[in-house]
Amino acid sequence: MAEIKVPELAESITEGTIAQWLKKPGDYVEKGESICELETDKVNVEIMAEESGVLQQLLANEGDTVAVGQAIAIIGEGAASAPPAPEKAPQLAEEPKPAVPVDRAEQPAPQPVAVAQAPGQRPIASPAARKMAREKGIDLTQVPTVDPLGRVRKQDVASFAAQPAAAPQPAPQAAP
Known part of the structure; x- marks a missing residue:
């Protein structure tokens, strides 16, 4: 084995x-x-x-x-x-x-762009991004992405998680 x-x-x-x-x-x-x-x-x-x-x-x-x-x-x-033995002559063994x-293209880091998702539509995200968002409790529809096709990647989730949380809005005061 x-x-x-x-x-x-x-x-x-x-x-x-x-x-x-x-x-x-x-x-x-x-x-x-x-x-x-x-x-x-x-x-x-x-x-x-x-x-x-x-x-x-x-x-x-x-x-x-x-x-x-x-x-x-x-x-x-x-x-x-196992399939049947091959009928052709054996070839010299090659190191696999x-x-x-698959893709090594490096691109300059563009600024994150918020991509609008249709209501109820699941965002396109890499498995690594989905896992990180799930672990950190982040809604993927809120994560801006730099991908031109709107795919959310792990680094998008990481940068979103590193941002300070927006200050909570004070509740309106009730009239006396």
Whole structure:
């Protein structure tokens, strides 16, 4: 059995959030095949299987924050779900890349913009932003964002939480 661990993506990245599992327990995976998407503050990556086998167990759920080096899944032997042996000639073994960067575009920090949400509409937010807002008791519809498409990200929630709370309005005095 082999553990799939969160790879070290950059020196400054210490954790990420499981955005989506691309495979489920019992699925057969090939070495180098994407098994999940990991979202960090800087980049979104696909985590690859480091060996072929059956995905035995998921050790983290979608939306969970996981540390670099933490095991997130277990791949083991299992003939029940294994596909038939390939008919083509074997190729030279290649070292798989543990993570493939999806988006590395860095942009200057624009000013936060309040994006109007339709009443009752759920705001578009990253799993990391949703988790942080839930933990801090923040309503995502109140969080301004710098994303041009209006998506709320973890850093938007963090900057909103760091702002001092608005001073409460004094209650009107009752007439004597």
